[in-house]
Amino acid sequence: MIEFDLLKHKRLEAKRNPMYEGNKVTKIILYISGLLWAVYLLMFGVLFPPLFTELFPAYEPYHVFGNGVVFIWALDIFIRFLYQKPPSAQLKPYILLPIGKNRIINMLMIDAIRSPYNLVWLFLVFPFAFITVLPFYGFMGVLGFVACFYVSILINALLYMMFRSLMAKSFAYVLLPIVIYGLVIAGLFLLEDWFWPVFVTLGDLWASSGWLMLPVMIVVFILVWLVVRKVELSVVYSELASVEKPTKDNVTDYTFFDRLGDLGEYMKLEMKMDVRNKNVRNAFLTGLFAIVVFVGLLLFTDMYSDGFMNTFALSYIFSALGIIMLSKTMSFEGNYIDCLMIRKVSLLTLIKAKYYLHCMFSAIALLLTLPIVFKGDIAFSRCFALYVFNCGVVFAVIMQLVVYNKKTTPLNDTIVKGGMTTGLAEMITMGALFLPMLVINILDVLLPLVVVDAILMVSGLVGMLTSGLWLRNIYNRFNRRKYQNLEGLRATRP
Amino acid sequence: MIEIRNLTKYFGEKCAVNIDSLDINDGELVGLVGNNGAGKTTLFRLMLDLLKADSGDVTIDGIDVVKSEDWKQTTGAFVDSGFLIDYLTPEEFFYFIGKAYGMAKADVDERLLYFNDFMNGEIIGTKKLIRSMSMGNKQKVGIISAMLHSPKLLILDEPFNFLDPTSQIYVKDFLDEYCRSTGATVIISSHNLGYTIDVCTRVLLLESGLLVCDKHKEDEDFEQQLNDYFIKKADVQHT
Numbered sequence: 001m002i003e004f005d006l007l008k009h010k011r012l013e014a015k016r017n018p019m020y021e022g023n024k025v026t027k028i029i030l031y032i033s034g035l036l037w038a039v040y041l042l043m044f045g046v047l048f049p050p051l052f053t054e055l056f057p058a059y060e061p062y063h064v065f066g067n068g069v070v071f072i073w074a075l076d077i078f079i080r081f082l083y084q085k086p087p088s089a090q091l092k093p094y095i096l097l098p099i100g101k102n103r104i105i106n107m108l109m110i111d112a113i114r115s116p117y118n119l120v121w122l123f124l125v126f127p128f129a130f131i132t133v134l135p136f137y138g139f140m141g142v143l144g145f146v147a148c149f150y151v152s153i154l155i156n157a158l159l160y161m162m163f164r165s166l167m168a169k170s171f172a173y174v175l176l177p178i179v180i181y182g183l184v185i186a187g188l189f190l191l192e193d194w195f196w197p198v199f200v201t202l203g204d205l206w207a208s209s210g211w212l213m214l215p216v217m218i219v220v221f222i223l224v225w226l227v228v229r230k231v232e233l234s235v236v237y238s239e240l241a242s243v244e245k246p247t248k249d250n251v252t253d254y255t256f257f258d259r260l261g262d263l264g265e266y267m268k269l270e271m272k273m274d275v276r277n278k279n280v281r282n283a284f285l286t287g288l289f290a291i292v293v294f295v296g297l298l299l300f301t302d303m304y305s306d307g308f309m310n311t312f313a314l315s316y317i318f319s320a321l322g323i324i325m326l327s328k329t330m331s332f333e334g335n336y337i338d339c340l341m342i343r344k345v346s347l348l349t350l351i352k353a354k355y356y357l358h359c360m361f362s363a364i365a366l367l368l369t370l371p372i373v374f375k376g377d378i379a380f381s382r383c384f385a386l387y388v389f390n391c392g393v394v395f396a397v398i399m400q401l402v403v404y405n406k407k408t409t410p411l412n413d414t415i416v417k418g419g420m421t422t423g424l425a426e427m428i429t430m431g432a433l434f435l436p437m438l439v440i441n442i443l444d445v446l447l448p449l450v451v452v453d454a455i456l457m458v459s460g461l462v463g464m465l466t467s468g469l470w471l472r473n474i475y476n477r478f479n480r481r482k483y484q485n486l487e488g489l490r491a492t493r494p
Numbered sequence: 495m496i497e498i499r500n501l502t503k504y505f506g507e508k509c510a511v512n513i514d515s516l517d518i519n520d521g522e523l524v525g526l527v528g529n530n531g532a533g534k535t536t537l538f539r540l541m542l543d544l545l546k547a548d549s550g551d552v553t554i555d556g557i558d559v560v561k562s563e564d565w566k567q568t569t570g571a572f573v574d575s576g577f578l579i580d581y582l583t584p585e586e587f588f589y590f591i592g593k594a595y596g597m598a599k600a601d602v603d604e605r606l607l608y609f610n611d612f613m614n615g616e617i618i619g620t621k622k623l624i625r626s627m628s629m630g631n632k633q634k635v636g637i638i639s640a641m642l643h644s645p646k647l648l649i650l651d652e653p654f655n656f657l658d659p660t661s662q663i664y665v666k667d668f669l670d671e672y673c674r675s676t677g678a679t680v681i682i683s684s685h686n687l688g689y690t691i692d693v694c695t696r697v698l699l700l701e702s703g704l705l706v707c708d709k710h711k712e713d714e715d716f717e718q719q720l721n722d723y724f725i726k727k728a729d730v731q732h733t
Contacts, residue, residue, distance in 0.1 A: 342571050
């Protein structure tokens, strides 16, 4: 099958990527963290059955599981949005070959469903089914239950792929998964009489007649496959055929940055890159969207009311935008890196401009958290401390990627030009996101809030005041790896 | 002006550049010719410190390009689209480049007048982003950006590529004129042997990274030898 050759090419694309060596190390680290996650899920798989029995004595736990599976699907999609790469592949070389369009898209879709991530939920479902289904329907019942659930996760993987591709077309499609999963979850709460029986029956059928349900699940999978393929096809081909409209009368020059001299010139360049390129713009909007979602959750729900989750949400609010944008530093610039390199020290000014601009952008998060402060849920000092800590410490960590990013990210093509992120970038991103959160949580347990805020502020201020020094250090280290990075950036330029 | 000593660059087993010694003097208009894979672009990248040499060094006005960035102020180059910031309009790009060399907007505007005919009304004032332009117009933007600050050393890789015949003649003429009027050193690579022979005062022929021929315009067999080389190559490939 030609699909296997295409998949082989995709594998080679990854293997011959200039970041591959780095990817191998980070992949191991990511696998280890995946393993920890698996242990966590195993624990839930064992804890859920007695909990469900206690909470819903009228039902068997697998009935309740059927009811809660929507939450797993929603969480699965959410996690995929946080950590999974958008679908992408070098598709252009195949377009004119006598290979059916559907088969080319199949390659993308096979890649999505064979991701090892899809297996992770089995760590939850296997022990759960062993405890709850085995006594009633035996080992085959367990396997049937797990198989049906696994197919549902594969369907979710396809849907995620579709959402991401549609978002590449227009960021507004981010609302689609929210509407779909939100409506079902809302239905479970608001139209209990309608929705509960449906999902309870689903849980019952998976457990009692798993092997009979499996063909039904496979039929649903095939139907979703066909729908998603149609959508993918239209998105991919519209991207391939896209001709940019002239941007007449729509060219802003951001002249207010002129007063900042050379630095201002690079700030203008950064602003124009953010606004005029689809991938950069979408990354920016994703960051903003994440901020708004978490602010909304803190403002209107109790989901993040406990200390740990509250810190998680707040850290995310302050760091999301900067981490999303700054983790791509040099990857976006790879598209025109030679232009920067043949001019004296322009790169140092560029990374300085990026840093200062993102410190300014982070103030958006500070403004957006004000309603939560006024509501009285969070102290302003905590928000301000997190803002300063983010600018001084988190950004200092994430900007280390300037030294290590050596894979160009397309500025506009989303699906048809190959991968978007690298393992190393993902690891540093996750580190920058979660390590501060863990440290803050530990400090919160050990010290009074005022002291923790003071520590955050002081460390952040030190980072900000010494930014000139560590940015120069990044620049010097980049220069030491210059040839290696330039080669990688040039080799991966679309 | 430019001194190259013991410069080598290998990609795996393949020799991309291996030049023992080469001097290019001020005011020379040098053409670099050779078949595909001869090492022309690699040599340019080594001269511009965009690639690490395995050995040897390149100096521009006595400055080792690896050790100092001072040569950048007086050098202009356009090799490929990686030298363009394509989400800018040409005006924005020229002002940005101009600023990098300490030129005020007015200076850039004045300098652009020199290229008015070359731009043929398709570059400035169109409010189009560079990425929306044709390959030919992108090439023009690249060439102009390299010449904007009137560099003492101008390096252009395949400047005639993508250009319509009229624009090719323009490039040929203004490179000649630029070299004569400013005393700048100009190095171009090209597969257009006719134009190269016509405009260059000196032609270097590269083959598998080696400098196999170095001819000056005043040499008797300047044109003949170059033509013979490529005809012979074609014959060998044909047989």
